Amino acid sequence: MSDPKIRNMEDFAAVSGISRPTVSKYFNDPHSVRQSTREKIEAALKEHNYRPNIYAVNQNRRQTKNIGLVVPNLTDPFFAGIARTIEGLIVKAGFNPLLLSSHGGPEQEISNLDSLRSIKPAAVLLAPLGRASLDAQVAEFASEVPTVLFDANLDNIGEAFFGSDNDQSVSLIVDYLCRSGEPPAFFEVGTPINPNAYKRRSAYQAAMERLGHEPHLIQVNGEGWNFEEIGFREGTRVLTSRRLPTNTILCSNDRLAIGLLSAAYENGIQVGLAEGDSLRIAGHDDHPFSRFTCPSLTTVSQNYDAIAARSVETALLLIESNERLKTREETLFEGKLEMRGSA
Template sequence: MSDPKIKNMEDFATVSGISRPTLSKYFNDPESVRKSTREKIETALKKHDYRPNVYAVNQNRRQTKNIGLVVPNLTDPFFAGIARTIEGLIVKAGFNPLLLSSHGGPEQEISNLESLRSIKPAGVLLAPLGRASLVEQVAAFANEVPTVLFDANLEKVGEAFFGSDNNQSISLIVDYLCRSGEPPLFFELKTPINPNAYKRRSAYIAAMERLGHEPHLIQVDGQGWNFEEIGFREGGRILTRQKLPTNTILCSNDRLAIGLLSAAFENGIKVGLDARASLRIAGHDDHPFSRFTCPSLTTVSQDYDAIAARSVETILSLIQSKECMKTREETLFEGRLEMRGSA
């Protein structure tokens, strides 16, 4: 007969001959038990092919080894990329990352936080929706659970915020576009869902005025996170029906720019730097696909490795100290110009 299926830690304690308290101690911190005991447990784990339910184990601890990670939308490769980096850092620190997506919805964002609250996380890293977030409810959660925000800021929510310096990065790419060709107009959503977009709009206007150029905003309708579709649909309409004041377009983010590049191709408009091109397009973020567009997209990269590292470092410090920070930290990281074929 085959061995009976091990359903829980009590079953594993019975078949392994190791006490339940010793097993709990091991699963909480393997180094906390003697080497001989640790080797015995690890041999039994392999023999019986048992993996403990870390969520059930953590429910019995005052401080769990779970760290929640909530992002706006995992279908966006940018958030998928930064989440993957953060997950790796959390695992390296000996904690369990719990990744959740808000799918662009404020109610889902709160549902994610409530789900995390129920399993008593040691801390949470949150990239909030921003203006769409139910701020009072997010703040109430952050008052109970150590929380660090990244990418988008909610004023006075959480112990710290880490993001990109949009003033620096937009100024950097506006300077480059004006230096290398005609001054850019700014292509964006009329009502952005992310607060970074508003900061980029203001930074564009300030940079153009500083350089002595008149700012030109082209604001289009669109909702949700389907930026490529909006860029393609509204960009095509603008390129074919509207006379533009310049041959250079700076998009609020790379995903809009990718849609706009597609619209230009669809309408036979050549984009790029050579003499045959009649349009230049640039973006912001250094989206994972931006180097593979045709032509490759000139943009500004966000230092999301630094943002991820600082966010994890801070939440781990909060967990270890078990105390709130004396003052809320806000740190912005500079972007880097990525000069490619589109502008």
């Protein structure tokens, strides 16, 4: 006869000859039991090929080992990259990351938070949609579950926010573009979905005025997260109109810039710094693909590693102390200029 199927921890305790409380203690912390007991349990695990349902185990704890991670859109390589970094830090700390994507929709963002609420996470790291977020419902969730925001801020929601200093980073690249050529126009979606875009617009205007130049906004139509498509479609329209106020364009983000680079190529417009090039294009974010465009994209890098590390560190502090922060923390990290071939 084949070995009976082990369905739960009670079955495993029975076949291994170890008490259920001791088995549970082992799964909570393997080093909390004697070495001889630990070796016996691990031998039984291997013999019976048993793996406990970690989420079910967590549900029985007063404080679970699950940490939720919600991002706006995992098809965006920026969010995929920072999520991968955060997941690694969570695992290293001994917790289980639960990654969910809001797919650019506010209802899905709330649905993700509701799903996390049902499994009692120890904390949640949230990169909110921003302007599209349903603030009241996000705030309600954050009042129940320790929540740390990153990338985009929602006023007075969550225990802390960590993101990029858009004033510093945009000023940095505007200074460079003005110093190295014609002052830039600012290419953006007229009604952006992310609050960072508004901050970058304001930072561009302030930097241009500080340097004694007139700001020029190129505001285009577009909705959703298909920034490359918007940059290509609207960039084609703008470039073929031949009415640019300058030969330098600073895009609100790298994905728009990638679309604009493609539009320039399709219309026979040479981009870069070489003699004969008629247009300079720059972006913001240091998107993973920005080094591999043609020409490579001049941009400002966000300090992804610092944002990820500080976000996880704060979540772990909230879990360990089992207390909320007395004052909401907001920390912005400076960007770094990445000078490449496009500008």
